[in-house]
Amino acid sequence: xxxxxxxxxxxxxxxxxxxxxxxxxxxxxxxxxxxxxxxxxxxxxxxxxxxxxxxxxxxxxxxxxxxxxxxxxxxxxxxxxxxxxxxxxxxxxxxxxxxxxxxxxxxxxxxxxxxxxxxxxxxxxxxxxxxxxxxxxxxxxxxxxxxxxxxxxxxxxxxxxxxxxxxxxxxxxxxxxxxxxxxxxxxxxxxxxxxxxxxxxxxxxxxxxxxxxxxxxxxxxxxxxxxxxxxxxxxxxxxxxxxxxxxxxxxxxx
Amino acid sequence: xxxxxxxxxxxxxxxxxxxxxxxxxxxxxxxxxxxxxxxxxxxxxxxxxxxxxxxxxxxxxxxxxxxxxxxxxxxxxxxxxxxxxxxxxxxxxxxxxxxxxxxxxxxxxxxxxxxxxxxxxxxxxxxxxxxxxxxxxxxxxxxxxxxxxxxxxxxxxxxxxxxxxxxxxxxxxxxxxxxxxxxxxxxxxxxxxxxxxxxxxxxxxxxxxxxxxxxxxxxxxxxxxxxxxxxxxxxxxxxxxxxxxxxxxxxxxxxxxxxxxxxxxxxxxxxxxxxxxxxxxxxxxxxxxxxxxxxxxxxxxxxxxxxxxxxxxxxxxxxxxxxxxxxxxxxxxxxxxxxxxxxxxxxxxxxxxxxxxxxxxxxxxxxxxxxxxxxxxxxxxxxxxxxxxxxxxxxxxxxxxxxxxxxxxxxxxxxxxxxxxxxxxxxxxxxxxxxxxxxxxxxxxxxxxxxxxxxxxxxxxxxxxxxxxxxxxxxxxxxxxxxxxxxxxxxxxxxxxxxxxxxxxxxxxxxxxxxxxxxxxxxxxxxxxxxxxxxxxxxxxxxxx
Numbered sequence: 001x002x003x004x005x006x007x008x009x010x011x012x013x014x015x016x017x018x019x020x021x022x023x024x025x026x027x028x029x030x031x032x033x034x035x036x037x038x039x040x041x042x043x044x045x046x047x048x049x050x051x052x053x054x055x056x057x058x059x060x061x062x063x064x065x066x067x068x069x070x071x072x073x074x075x076x077x078x079x080x081x082x083x084x085x086x087x088x089x090x091x092x093x094x095x096x097x098x099x100x101x102x103x104x105x106x107x108x109x110x111x112x113x114x115x116x117x118x119x120x121x122x123x124x125x126x127x128x129x130x131x132x133x134x135x136x137x138x139x140x141x142x143x144x145x146x147x148x149x150x151x152x153x154x155x156x157x158x159x160x161x162x163x164x165x166x167x168x169x170x171x172x173x174x175x176x177x178x179x180x181x182x183x184x185x186x187x188x189x190x191x192x193x194x195x196x197x198x199x200x201x202x203x204x205x206x207x208x209x210x211x212x213x214x215x216x217x218x219x220x221x222x223x224x225x226x227x228x229x230x231x232x233x234x235x236x237x238x239x240x241x242x243x244x245x246x247x248x249x250x251x252x253x254x
Numbered sequence: 255x256x257x258x259x260x261x262x263x264x265x266x267x268x269x270x271x272x273x274x275x276x277x278x279x280x281x282x283x284x285x286x287x288x289x290x291x292x293x294x295x296x297x298x299x300x301x302x303x304x305x306x307x308x309x310x311x312x313x314x315x316x317x318x319x320x321x322x323x324x325x326x327x328x329x330x331x332x333x334x335x336x337x338x339x340x341x342x343x344x345x346x347x348x349x350x351x352x353x354x355x356x357x358x359x360x361x362x363x364x365x366x367x368x369x370x371x372x373x374x375x376x377x378x379x380x381x382x383x384x385x386x387x388x389x390x391x392x393x394x395x396x397x398x399x400x401x402x403x404x405x406x407x408x409x410x411x412x413x414x415x416x417x418x419x420x421x422x423x424x425x426x427x428x429x430x431x432x433x434x435x436x437x438x439x440x441x442x443x444x445x446x447x448x449x450x451x452x453x454x455x456x457x458x459x460x461x462x463x464x465x466x467x468x469x470x471x472x473x474x475x476x477x478x479x480x481x482x483x484x485x486x487x488x489x490x491x492x493x494x495x496x497x498x499x500x501x502x503x504x505x506x507x508x509x510x511x512x513x514x515x516x517x518x519x520x521x522x523x524x525x526x527x528x529x530x531x532x533x534x535x536x537x538x539x540x541x542x543x544x545x546x547x548x549x550x551x552x553x554x555x556x557x558x559x560x561x562x563x564x565x566x567x568x569x570x571x572x573x574x575x576x577x578x579x580x581x582x583x584x585x586x587x588x589x590x591x592x593x594x595x596x597x598x599x600x601x602x603x604x605x606x607x608x609x610x611x612x613x614x615x616x617x618x619x620x621x622x623x624x625x626x627x628x629x630x631x632x633x634x635x636x637x638x639x640x641x642x643x644x645x646x647x648x649x650x651x652x653x654x655x656x657x658x659x660x661x662x663x664x665x666x667x668x669x670x671x672x673x674x675x676x677x678x679x680x681x682x683x684x685x686x687x688x689x690x691x692x693x694x695x696x697x698x699x700x701x702x703x704x705x706x707x708x709x710x711x712x713x714x715x716x717x718x719x720x721x722x723x724x725x726x727x728x729x730x731x732x733x734x735x736x737x738x739x740x741x742x743x744x745x746x747x748x749x750x751x752x753x754x755x756x757x758x759x760x761x762x763x764x765x766x767x768x769x770x771x772x773x774x775x776x777x778x779x780x781x782x783x784x785x786x787x788x789x790x791x792x793x794x795x796x797x798x799x
Contacts, residue, residue: 047797052642054796071794075645082643086636088567090574095567102563103644131574 002063003027003186004049004155009058011044011210018044019055020210026186028154031177033201034190037240041210042190043083046157049188050080062155062186076104079148083159083190085140089133093124093143096132097150104151111150118146121172137164145173149180156180156187162196174200194232204232206239214239255368263364263372268379289382297386304394316399323395324499327408330388331415331491338381338419339426340460344580346427366528370424370521377420385416407498411491411510414517418488421520428527450579457583458590484509487516557657560646564654568630572658578633582662584625588618589670611674612749615667615688616742619695622666624734626659627703631793632711632721642797648790656700656786663696683764688745690768694775695741699734701782706730708789733785737778744770 004026011019019041026032034042047053049060051071060067067074088096094115101111119125122142132140141164148156156177162170177200181187191197197204198218206214206221214224218235222228225238237245268286311319359369378385389409396405484493494509557565572578593614634641641651671689679685710726722730748767 050643052639052797072645072647075643080643082639084636086639088571088637088640090571091567095570099563099567100640100644102559103646105559105645 002154003030004032004188005059005061006045006049007059009045009048009055009060011041011048011053011055017210019048021058022210022212024205024212026155026188028184028186029181030202031181031187031189031200033197033204034188034207035192035194035197035204035236036190036207037242040207040240042207043159045207046080046159046188046190047082049155049157050078051075076151077153078155078157079151079153080157081141081144081148081159081161083163085144087132087140087143089135090131092129092131093119094128096143097147100147101150106151114150114152115146118149121176122146122169138166138169141165142169149176154185156185156189158187158189160190160192162191162193194236198232206236208240255365255371259364260368260372260375263359263368264375264379267373267376286379289379293382293386296383297390300387300390301394304391305397308394308398319395320399323392323399324401326392327396327401327404327499328492328496330392330408331412331495332488334385334388334412334416335419335422335488337384338377338416339422341381342377342419342423343426343456343460346423346430367521367525370421370524370528373424374417374420374521374524377423378417381416381420385413388412401499404495404498407506407510408495411494411513414513415491418517418520421517421524424524425520425527428524428531446574449576450573450582453576453579454583454586457580458586462590462594487512490516557653558650560650561653561657564646564651565657568655568658571633581626581629584622588621588666589673593670593673611678611680612688612742612745614674615671615692616695616738618667618670619663619692620699620731620734620738622663623659623696623699624703624706624730626662627656627700628707628726628730629721630655630659630704631707632713634711635713638711638713639797642794646794648787648794651794652701652704652786652790655704659700659703660696663700664693667692667696681764687748687764687767687771691742691745691771691775694771694779695738698737698741698775698778698782701779701786702734702737703730705782705785705789706733708786708793711793737782740778741771741775744774 004024006022006024009019009022010017022041022045024032024045034045036042044053048055049062049067051060051067051074054068062074063077065074065077088099091099097115098111101115106114115128116125119128122145124139124142124146127135127139132143135143141161145161148158158177162173165173174196177187177189181202189197189201201218203215203217204221205212214221216224218232221232221239222230222235225235227235227238230238265286308319364372389412392408393405396402396408401408484490490509490513494506494513497503497505497509572582631638667689671685671692675685680688706726706729707722710723710729712721712723712726720727744767748763
């Protein structure tokens with residue numbers, strides 16, 4: 001099976017375990033939701049899949065390519081949108097996408113066509129010659145998403161990709177992702193908006209303190225939590241042991 | 255105005271300046287109490303030394319020191335104002351407008367006047383060591399030369415002049431922020447070019463103004479011309495002191511009052527500008543036909559398409575980012591700083607230059623490439639994540655990053671070499687031998703700088719970011735210096751006449767120097783490239799979390 005495979009991956013930062021012996025696989029055509037509280041290790045996991053952060057132990061491959069041994073080959077197969085896209089803000093949109101396209105080795109003609117069609121879809125074409133320093137978070141997110149799709153990746157790693165997007169753009173991004181999954185692209189997708197995860201993801205993995213504590217379809221997760229008729233939010237809170245939120249709010253002297 | 259708001263904001267601004275700048279967040283100097291101790295030491299040590307030494311000075315020497323002491327008291331207020339303005343402008347030029355616009359103070363309930371006062375206090379306190387050092391020198395001079403009664407007026411009016419500098423910086427900051435944003439937005443590429451030119455001219459002018467020779471001439475002019483330019487507000491504190499020393503009580507009172515009135519006026523002006531141009535607006539400028547596509551598979555010289563794309567990005571970073579533009583001024587500043595003392599020394603230019611030309615070129619061929627290449631990693635800031643995400647190899651990244659450093663350094667070196675050759679011509683072959691060594695050294699130093707930059711990057715984005723850790727800076731310059739000495743060794747042997755003992759004749763010696771330089775340079779080049787590529791591979795293997 002190709003797609004994304006992580007086997008017993010571990011990562012520590014200054015002695016603190018961020019990801020604990022994580023094993024995860026996302027087959028082609030699957031949209032896998034990666035949920036978890038802040039600091040649970042989602043972003044670190046995604047960065048390790050991208051080959052940006054080196055794991056202490058374990059093995060990671062994308063489409064059969066070992067990300068540790070052949071990092072450049074692996075990166076050519078993956079599109080990544082980080083939680084906070086730090087673009088080169090002194091470049092114009094076209095210059096930035098041209099830089100990204102060149103790095104992926106995309107042919108000039110195809111590059112131009114792809115840039116135009118993606119920017120058109122995300123309503124950013126009119127900004128193509130603008131320096132990005134004055135862009136809003138949503139606009140930067142759209143450019144990062146465009147950059148991730150430019151080379152027709154076989155794997156997409158999306159960390160909070162819908163952050164800052166207006167409803168129309170969010171809908172377009174969701175539709176694009178579902179269509180790409182239909183074409184066999186593996187998507188690893190993190191979000192804190194559980195309705196989006198429920199609507200989009202084939203399967204969901206819930207992380208807490210560096211480990212996957214539950215995995216399956218939404219229905220499987222509900223039954224695992226012993227709450228078959230609950231919402232995903234209630235299931236999530238139960239599984240991550242943070243269901244006592246009411247008491248916390250009540251204790252506040254607001 | 256709320257006093258506690260002003261004090262807490264001033265403390266925050268002071269701490270953020272030190273913690274975000276080159277000194278780092280763990281710096282001892284980020285503690286206001288430590289700065290107070292430094293102030294005290296800088297005041298007490300020269301004060302103690304001069305108070306002890308001055309009475310021991312022989313009478314004939316005292317008579318020649320006395321006019322200098324009087325001049326120091328008269329000129330100090332002007333100097334303090336100018337020094338704070340220069341430091342403040344340099345600070346502002348090194349700050350990213352994006353950062354400044356996202357300062358929390360922009361949405362907190364702080365009035366423009368409160369902000370101006372807090373920021374001025376913070377700036378004054380930041381540069382307070384200069385103030386206390388000056389007082390530590392001038393007060394014992396005043397005491398020893400019978401100007402004891404001047405001290406209260408001198409200290410207070412010098413402090414006001416010092417504060418002026420901080421308030422004027424606020425005026426300039428507001429004007430620069432908003433007005434330059436508007437110009438930049440409207441004029442696109444022309445605005446970018448204009449900003450580069452203005453910044454380069456400004457930095458070179460400031461640097462030239464603080465050249466010891468120029469400073470001496472200017473201060474002499476101010477001292478003798480104070481009474482002639484009494485109507486210039488910047489001179490008023492000095493006029494007050496001059497009048498007091500001359501026992502002209504009326505004139506001293508008038509100019510002291512004028513100084514205080516002007517303080518209020520510039521404070522009000524700064525507050526109004528702050529109210530109008532509240533915070534910088536990071537603009538999204540449009541540049542026509544910005545699509546400069548790099549054709550796939552094509553290459554330019556040694557650059558493949560990816561390295562070329564990296565190089566283009568580097569050039570845009572250097573020209574479009576306000577905090578980076580200052581680095582473009584450094585080659586020009588270096589040329590001016592190197593040639594100014596030689597050209598203004600009054601001695602024969604040809605004789606002076608021929609003695610230092612080799613040193614000047616060697617110096618420039620270290621500083622320019624090392625500086626430009628060593629900052630090229632850290633200047634990426636958090637955007638370095640783009641490099642990690644994309645399939646860019648260490649070699650491609652190194653070639654792309656170095657090409658710009660090589661290009662700019664080569665232009666700088668060629669400029670200096672041609673200027674020296676024009677002013678103090680030498681034989682063509684000898685000129686070529688020197689140029690050859692300098693260009694070889696640029697290649698070597700570029701690799702050394704990037705090697706250090708990739709091992710010791712400082713990704714901190716903040717005011718006057720240095721993009722390289724202090725350790726990296728020291729290591730780069732030590733390695734660079736040793737390699738420069740090696741590369742220039744054949745030329746040094748040639749110039750000292752050692753190679754002539756080999757009986758090659760004039761042309762033969764020059765050619766032998768070139769061959770020897772190439773041989774030594776190639777060895778260093780291989781080592782420097784290895785050092786660079788290993789650093790780049792290490793950098794790309796794992797991103798700092």
